[in-house]
Amino acid sequence: MASDPEVDLVEGLLARDEGALRRVMAIHAGAVYGMARRVLGESTMAEEVAQDTFLALWRRPGAYDPERGPLKAFLLGVARNKAIDAVRKEQGVRRTKEELVAGFESELAVGVADSTFQRAAEATEVRKSLGMISAVQREAIVLAYFGGRTYREVAEELGIPEGTAKTRLRDGLKRLKEVLDTDGRR
Amino acid sequence: MNERSHDEIKELIAAYALGALPDDEIRIVRAHILECDECMAEADDYLEAASSLALSVKPVEAPTGFEERVISRARGSIGDSLVRPLPSLRRRLAPAFAIGILSLLSLALVAVTFATRSDLESTERIATALLRSDGIELAGEAGAVGKLVETQEGATLVAAGLPEVRADRTFQLWFLEEGADPVSAGTFDASGDLSVLETGVTFEGFAGAAVTIEPAGGSDQPTSDPVISSG
Numbered sequence: 233m234a235s236d237p238e239v240d241l242v243e244g245l246l247a248r249d250e251g252a253l254r255r256v257m258a259i260h261a262g263a264v265y266g267m268a269r270r271v272l273g274e275s276t277m278a279e280e281v282a283q284d285t286f287l288a289l290w291r292r293p294g295a296y297d298p299e300r301g302p303l304k305a306f307l308l309g310v311a312r313n314k315a316i317d318a319v320r321k322e323q324g325v326r327r328t329k330e331e332l333v334a335g336f337e338s339e340l341a342v343g344v345a346d347s348t349f350q351r352a353a354e355a356t357e358v359r360k361s362l363g364m365i366s367a368v369q370r371e372a373i374v375l376a377y378f379g380g381r382t383y384r385e386v387a388e389e390l391g392i393p394e395g396t397a398k399t400r401l402r403d404g405l406k407r408l409k410e411v412l413d414t415d416g417r418r
Numbered sequence: 419m420n421e422r423s424h425d426e427i428k429e430l431i432a433a434y435a436l437g438a439l440p441d442d443e444i445r446i447v448r449a450h451i452l453e454c455d456e457c458m459a460e461a462d463d464y465l466e467a468a469s470s471l472a473l474s475v476k477p478v479e480a481p482t483g484f485e486e487r488v489i490s491r492a493r494g495s496i497g498d499s500l501v502r503p504l505p506s507l508r509r510r511l512a513p514a515f516a517i518g519i520l521s522l523l524s525l526a527l528v529a530v531t532f533a534t535r536s537d538l539e540s541t542e543r544i545a546t547a548l549l550r551s552d553g554i555e556l557a558g559e560a561g562a563v564g565k566l567v568e569t570q571e572g573a574t575l576v577a578a579g580l581p582e583v584r585a586d587r588t589f590q591l592w593f594l595e596e597g598a599d600p601v602s603a604g605t606f607d608a609s610g611d612l613s614v615l616e617t618g619v620t621f622e623g624f625a626g627a628a629v630t631i632e633p634a635g636g637s638d639q640p641t642s643d644p645v646i647s648s649g
Contacts, residue, residue, distance in 0.1 A: 253492060257485050262477030265484070270475050279481055283488050290492045295635065300586075301469070308472035316437060339476050358473045376438035377471050383433040384440070395429075402432035402464075409467040 238303045245293035253290050260304055261286075264311045270335065270378050271315035273327050281318060285311040312377070319380040329375060329389055336374045361411040369404030372397055422446055428457055435464035448633060448641045452587075462586065554627055558646035566627050566648070573603065573621040577613045577629060580645055586634045589645070591615055594626040603627075605636040 244252025264285050268278040288310055289296065296306045319326050327335075339359070362370060375381045375389060387397035427450045433439050434447045451457045556564035556577070564577035575591050583589070589608060592600035601624070606615040621627070628647035630640045 250489060250492065253489065254485060257480075257488060261480040261484060263475065265480040266475045266478040267472060269478050279484065282480060282484070283491065286488045287491055297634070300634070305469055305472065308475065309469060312472055313437070336474075339474065358470050361470070362474055373436065373471070376433065376436040377468060381438060382440050383430075383438045386438065398429050398433060401436060401438065402429070405432045405435060405464045405467045408470065409463050412467065412470055 239298050241303065242293055242296060242298065245290060253286065256289065256303070256307075257286055260307050263304055264307050267308050267311040268315050271312065271319060271327070271380065272325050273331065275325050277318050277322075277325050278315070281311060281314045284314050288314075316380040327379060329371075329379070332374050332379045333371055336370070336378065358412075361408055364411050365404045365407045369400045369407065372400035373404045376401060422450075424450075424454065424457070427454075428460065431457055431461050432464050435461060435468045437468075445639075445641060448637065452631070452633075452642055458584075554621070554648050556627060556629065556646040556648050558629075558644065562646050564629065564646045566621060568621050572616065572618040574617065575603075575606075575613075575615040575627070575629075577608070577615075577646060580608045580613060580629070581631075583608070583631050587631050588634050588636060589613065589615075589629050590632045590636045590640070591617065592628050592630065592640060592644075593621060593624040594628060594648075595624050600628070600640055602636060602638075605632070 241252050241256055245256070261282065265278065265282040268281040268285075272278040272281065285307055289307065296303060300306075365373075372386050372390065375386045376383065381389065383397045383401060384394055386401070387394040390397065392400075427447055430439060430443055430447050431451070434444065439447065447457075447461075451461050553565040553567040556566065556575075560579065560581070562577070562579040562581065564575055566573055566575045573593075577589075580589060588605045590605045591603040593603050594600050603617040603619060603621075604615050606613055626648040628640070628644035630642045630644050632641060
């Protein structure tokens with residue numbers, strides 16, 4: 233459930249208040265750009281994707297439903313989808329398996345700097361949960377979620393049967409859900 | 419090729435939640451989970467876990483001038499949205515506002531909730547539009563009906579008697595043309611007996627219309643049979 237200030241922000245967007253868009257960017261631009269960079273690396277396309285994410289919210293604020301979760305999660309989902317679309321359209325911006333996995337693992341090991349204690353704590357909790365699934369499951373999930381690979385491409389890239397790729401994705405997500413539930417996140 | 423067993427589709431749900439399915443299999447999985455409670459529940463769990471992955475990402479300071487570039491593009495884009503669905507947020511936050519246009523439509527509808535002045539004006543426009551005789555009538559099972567009317571603001575759909583749907587499902591209006599893929603005209607929730615969608619786009623050039631039930635956020639193409647259609 234979104235917090236009341238977020239509902240106010242979305243009300244502002246619905247009313248075509250440019251100030252509301254500025255406030256949304258002041259809060260979430262770093263996270264959204266971070267997501268674009270995670271998928272696309274340091275390409276100019278990463279900024280384009282981040283811009284497109286906020287423009288999508290501006291053009292269709294009604295697409296965000298506060299009852300389904302915080303605005304940050306919605307924006308990150310939009311940014312991730314746009315970045316993956318870019319990767320699939322232009323193979324040149326596709327990051328290698330090594331870049332994706334190394335980037336992900338390094339962020340698991342280091343902290344996540346965020347502008348508020350609450351968001352930093354939330355990120356820490358998620359990272360802790362991710363640390364509790366196996367390395368091979370994480371690798372498959374990272375390639376799929378941040379690398380834009382289909383499960384067939386995951387199988388090919390990792391040199392494993394498609395069935396094994398599907399199993400790693402499924403078992404990894406299942407374990408992640410269990411850990412998140414145990415930690416009280418729902 | 420589409421005849422997959424429950425177990426085969428179940429194996430694909432995690433990949434679906436991670437966005438790691440080819441397009442053809444996305445459609446198969448979506449169609450299945452709409453019909454299968456077990457797989458729907460599993461998809462919900464996996465989608466929740468997958469969305470948490472995004473929160474692990476480290477924020478990175480956006481390039482200098484980022485905000486101004488977005489604002490500049492936003493100023494140039496007002497009104498160019500493909501669809502303008504009546505935002506569910508406003509209705510959810512709104513006091514109920516009963517409107518007696520039952521006799522105009524001969525529909526078994528009761529109330530619709532609107533909030534702001536613009537919504538009230540919108541309601542008046544809709545009611546006026548409904549009086550026009552050149553609307554496209556849609557019908558479905560169990561008395562579900564709708565009327566699509568072209569206004570100066572674009573096509574407006576009013577529907578009544580639509581079936582109840584899960585919270586993570588939405589209604590989606592499609593404009594139809596022979597020999598071409600359906601074109602989405604927006605999504606809407608049926609929080610009351612009467613549902614309204616102002617599409618903001620014209621119906622001109624299309625031969626028919628239909629409403630389907632789709633996963634929240636809508637689909638690129640219909641994944642279920644119409645609940646109402648212009649026949």
